[in-house]
Amino acid sequence: HLVGTASPRSAMPVTLELSHGAPNALTWTVAGFSRANQPMFGGTLVPAPDVVLGAFVLSPSGQSSLPLTWPAGLPPGFELTFQAVILDPAAPVGFAASNALVGISE
Secondary structure: OEEEEOOOOOOOEEEEEEOOOOOOOEEEEEEEOOEEEEEEOOEEEEEOOOEEEEEEEOOOOOOEEEEEEOOOOOOOOOEEEEEEEEEOOOOOOOEEEEEEEEEEOO
């Protein structure tokens, strides 16, 4: 489950928090300037894969916190979409994906 904290304002800190992942698993965060909604590993990759952050290791409880800075200069109403992809041997194709999260510039 992916959630964001803080308001998406120019050059302000935001945090993406992932929970309910596989313990100690590798994870990547995909960020897109548009939505691709393309098939991936038996699910759907929502953001266009414009930026991929990671790999990061989830905690033993399957959680992570990713501090970021909201990009400066984005016009109000501009959307960035985020989704986590987790290496999970228990998943049907070895990967799991979080929900997608949309941040809208203020």
